[in-house]
Amino acid sequence: MSSHQDSFSTEPFVVHGRTYCPPAQPLAVICIDGCADEYLSESLLAGCMPQLEAIIRDGYRGLVRGALPSFTNVNNSAIVTGVTPAVTGISGNFFLEPESGEEVMMNSSRFLRCETLLGAASQHGRKVAMVTAKEKLRDILSSGLAGIAFSAEKADQAVVETHGIENVPTLVGQPVPEIYSADASLFVLQAGVALVQQALADFLYLSLTDYMQHKYAPHEQPSLDFYAGMDREIGRLRDLGCVLGITADHGMNAKNSDDGSPQVIYLETILREEFGDGIKVICPITDPYVVHHGALGSLVMIHLDDLGRLPEISQWLWNLPGVSEVYDRQRAARKLELPEDRIGDLTVLAGRNWVLGRTTQYHDLTNLQTGLRSHGGRYEEMVPMVLSRPLSTRYRQLAEGDPRNFDIFDFTCNGSDE
Amino acid sequence: MSSHQDSFSTEPFVVHGRTYCPPAQPLAVICIDGCADEYLSESLLAGCMPQLEAIIRDGYRGLVRGALPSFTNVNNSAIVTGVTPAVTGISGNFFLEPESGEEVMMNSSRFLRCETLLGAASQHGRKVAMVTAKEKLRDILSSGLAGIAFSAEKADQAVVETHGIENVPTLVGQPVPEIYSADASLFVLQAGVALVQQALADFLYLSLTDYMQHKYAPHEQPSLDFYAGMDREIGRLRDLGCVLGITADHGMNAKNSDDGSPQVIYLETILREEFGDGIKVICPITDPYVVHHGALGSLVMIHLDDLGRLPEISQWLWNLPGVSEVYDRQRAARKLELPEDRIGDLTVLAGRNWVLGRTTQYHDLTNLQTGLRSHGGRYEEMVPMVLSRPLSTRYRQLAEGDPRNFDIFDFTCNGSDE
Numbered sequence: 001m002s003s004h005q006d007s008f009s010t011e012p013f014v015v016h017g018r019t020y021c022p023p024a025q026p027l028a029v030i031c032i033d034g035c036a037d038e039y040l041s042e043s044l045l046a047g048c049m050p051q052l053e054a055i056i057r058d059g060y061r062g063l064v065r066g067a068l069p070s071f072t073n074v075n076n077s078a079i080v081t082g083v084t085p086a087v088t089g090i091s092g093n094f095f096l097e098p099e100s101g102e103e104v105m106m107n108s109s110r111f112l113r114c115e116t117l118l119g120a121a122s123q124h125g126r127k128v129a130m131v132t133a134k135e136k137l138r139d140i141l142s143s144g145l146a147g148i149a150f151s152a153e154k155a156d157q158a159v160v161e162t163h164g165i166e167n168v169p170t171l172v173g174q175p176v177p178e179i180y181s182a183d184a185s186l187f188v189l190q191a192g193v194a195l196v197q198q199a200l201a202d203f204l205y206l207s208l209t210d211y212m213q214h215k216y217a218p219h220e221q222p223s224l225d226f227y228a229g230m231d232r233e234i235g236r237l238r239d240l241g242c243v244l245g246i247t248a249d250h251g252m253n254a255k256n257s258d259d260g261s262p263q264v265i266y267l268e269t270i271l272r273e274e275f276g277d278g279i280k281v282i283c284p285i286t287d288p289y290v291v292h293h294g295a296l297g298s299l300v301m302i303h304l305d306d307l308g309r310l311p312e313i314s315q316w317l318w319n320l321p322g323v324s325e326v327y328d329r330q331r332a333a334r335k336l337e338l339p340e341d342r343i344g345d346l347t348v349l350a351g352r353n354w355v356l357g358r359t360t361q362y363h364d365l366t367n368l369q370t371g372l373r374s375h376g377g378r379y380e381e382m383v384p385m386v387l388s389r390p391l392s393t394r395y396r397q398l399a400e401g402d403p404r405n406f407d408i409f410d411f412t413c414n415g416s417d418e
Numbered sequence: 419m420s421s422h423q424d425s426f427s428t429e430p431f432v433v434h435g436r437t438y439c440p441p442a443q444p445l446a447v448i449c450i451d452g453c454a455d456e457y458l459s460e461s462l463l464a465g466c467m468p469q470l471e472a473i474i475r476d477g478y479r480g481l482v483r484g485a486l487p488s489f490t491n492v493n494n495s496a497i498v499t500g501v502t503p504a505v506t507g508i509s510g511n512f513f514l515e516p517e518s519g520e521e522v523m524m525n526s527s528r529f530l531r532c533e534t535l536l537g538a539a540s541q542h543g544r545k546v547a548m549v550t551a552k553e554k555l556r557d558i559l560s561s562g563l564a565g566i567a568f569s570a571e572k573a574d575q576a577v578v579e580t581h582g583i584e585n586v587p588t589l590v591g592q593p594v595p596e597i598y599s600a601d602a603s604l605f606v607l608q609a610g611v612a613l614v615q616q617a618l619a620d621f622l623y624l625s626l627t628d629y630m631q632h633k634y635a636p637h638e639q640p641s642l643d644f645y646a647g648m649d650r651e652i653g654r655l656r657d658l659g660c661v662l663g664i665t666a667d668h669g670m671n672a673k674n675s676d677d678g679s680p681q682v683i684y685l686e687t688i689l690r691e692e693f694g695d696g697i698k699v700i701c702p703i704t705d706p707y708v709v710h711h712g713a714l715g716s717l718v719m720i721h722l723d724d725l726g727r728l729p730e731i732s733q734w735l736w737n738l739p740g741v742s743e744v745y746d747r748q749r750a751a752r753k754l755e756l757p758e759d760r761i762g763d764l765t766v767l768a769g770r771n772w773v774l775g776r777t778t779q780y781h782d783l784t785n786l787q788t789g790l791r792s793h794g795g796r797y798e799e800m801v802p803m804v805l806s807r808p809l810s811t812r813y814r815q816l817a818e819g820d821p822r823n824f825d826i827f828d829f830t831c832n833g834s835d836e
Binding site: 056256258319397398400401 | 455456458459460462463471474475479480481483635672674675676677678681736737742743749752753769770771789796797800815816818819820
């Protein structure tokens with residue numbers, strides 16, 4: 001069955017004050033995890049992305065500002081809701097839960113504080129599918145969704161009752177991929193193609209994994225091959241008539257000193273040396289998949305037993321080489337658009353090629369001997385936005401203000417006069 | 419006379435602790451003023467830069483971090499010296515001189531606190547030429563230079579005694595360009611071609627003007643035409659055997675609100691309303707050429723008569739929407755690498771699409787009715803670096819740390835094994 005025989009609901013729906021007018025075509029938004037703009041530039045130049053090149057020629061390519069911290073859960077949650085982390089409540093992959101005092105993964109939909117636009121679309125006549133590479137994201141992103149939702153990682157465990165689909169590997173024609181692989185992302189795109197092809201979905205969110213970007217710089221051959229693989233699937237989605245919106249959750253930078261080794265500040269260790277006990281550093285990049293980054297990112301939260309010491313600790317941190325920004329709870333909430341109750345007493349950001357860790361014991365650098373690539377800070381905030389349709393005058397104007405990556409559904413649904 | 423018949427001094431020279439080993443070829447470093455990476459991406463994709471495309475394929479393209487404030491004089495001074503503004507002493511185009519209490523242009527070489535590598539190259543057997551679009555930069559950048567130095571703006575006024583050359587328009591084969599034009603930049607590149615062609619120079623710094631980038635977004639046809647024009651000259655330099663290094667002094671962003679009009683905070687006005695007199699706002703983007711940006715940029719300096727009020731003013735500024743960072747003198751000097759005696763009591767940065775002004779009377783927005791594009795803040799800090807030769811293993815490693823735009827001569831001279 002071809003999607004051409006189907007009709008698509010164009011019923012507008014409103015989420016968090018924005019009206020979305022879906023097109024009379026399938027629509028797919030792709031979040032290329034960790035896709036700094038340089039990955040597109042290098043891959044386009046190398047001739048690895050002819051489909052994307054054609055899409056950009058007909059449509060739009062520009063930069064959008066992501067949410068901080070520039071981590072996966074934070075930005076995926078913002079993208080599927082269209083609002084900032086202050087509203088979603090998702091401030092990291094991992095946090096110190098104030099109610100329990102426990103350090104927990106922020107993986108559950110119980111942490112999400114607002115409605116998703118995927119849910120709203122599914123309630124307004126669209127056949128919604130949400131496919132992620134990593135299982136960790138599925139629960140949050142499928143919150144309120146009456147449709148299909150599964151991860152590549154656990155594709156074989158999807159059942160109709162809970163996932164809206166089953167026999168996914170057969171549908172996709174691929175085995176369940178290894179999570180630390182290019183295939184984990186390619187499977188998500190292939191699943192998107194299969195879902196559209198078989199008219200099982202017409203409003204898709206496809207969220208990849210950044211394993212490859214953590215591992216390879218944009219010019220390296222495995223990265224170029226990976227982007228070529230993505231390009232083939234993106235071309236297939238376009239050929240199936242999809243309106244496409246492509247962005248990233250965050251960028252990616254090398255985090256090495258001049259000798260090529262990871263440039264890490266073990267912040268809990270040095271703060272305890274300087275100020276004694278009662279200081280806890282939380283690394284919000286922490287998730288169940290740390291092989292490729294050792295839970296080292298460019299933003300951490302600090303919790304203090306004694307808030308009276310905050311001014312001197314803040315002052316000391318500002319003077320620390322490698323630290324670029326230090327905010328108390330209120331200022332971080334205001335300036336970084338974060339939920340005040342789900343961040344540290346201090347939020348600390350690092351420079352372009354620095355990461356902040358907890359203690360040496362806490363981080364496993366075994367797999368990082370050829371250097372570290374990571375994200376989380378200000379220098380991974382800007383990411384690409386690609387749209388398959390040309391922008392209307394109005395959206396061109398918005399694109400020349402301060403567009404955000406979590407405006408991607410707005411731009412993809414509403415951004416064109418076509 | 420062709421440059422092929424010449425020999426080129428490969429004598430190493432040391433400036434500020436770095437050794438430069440110039441190649442046995444002509445070398446040209448080009449600073450494309452205001453060249454955000456998106457300008458290259460759009461122009462490459464549109465097929466307007468085939469020469470640059472070939473250069474990148476054979477060489478390197480990546481991102482480097484500029485100096486803050488992301489203004490022209492600051493970064494050009496850093497580039498020709500290889501050191502930060504803390505060392506050069508050039509902290510803006512315009513500042514409040516502490517010795518005199520006067521607001522002055524920072525255009526004179528008397529403000530430059532250190533040796534330039536152009537000067538050093540000229541003392542070690544290279545035929546150095548420094549060509550700028552704007553006259554304002556000539557004096558600073560030619561400090562200590564025994565060679566050729568002139569501006570496109572006053573090309574017809576160059577005389578051997580003071581500029582090392584005369585009859586420039588005849589040499590270039592072009593009339594003196596209008597300063598508010600694409601030609602002002604193209605003339606600089608054409609002059610570079612003529613100087614190499616006639617073996618008058620073999621170590622060049624060519625610094626353009628950002629009039630076009632202030633006026634046009636990357637996708638607009640006049641910008642694409644401008645970049646195509648630059649590409650032709652860049653190709654000619656390469657065909658003449660030049661080793662090329664290309665970077666920018668700063669990026670460029672639209673600074674408009676959602677309705678497309680310039681998004682300005684008149685900081686002196688609102689601070690005086692809130693805190694009374696004794697507050698002076700200095701806009702370091704101010705230079706003799708303000709038609710295209712109205713002296714509005716994303717970073718300003720604040721001088722206070724009464725330093726006792728600094729904490730409350732700082733706190734108030736942090737809470738102001740559109741303001742992204744606020745630093746006192748010491749912290750700005752440390753974190754932004756600035757000369758402590760040539761900045762304000764407070765240094766204030768704005769968000770991606772905001773600019774900071776003084777008072778409404780101070781700025782002329784007449785020419786900005788279709789919107790404002792400008793720079794000066796954090797979101798114009800990252801700029802491209804393109805090199806015509808492939809990087810050595812060592813410099814590839816450095817490029818994957820935190821390379822700076824003022825490392826461009828180092829990368830161009832030393833960055834390749836070829």
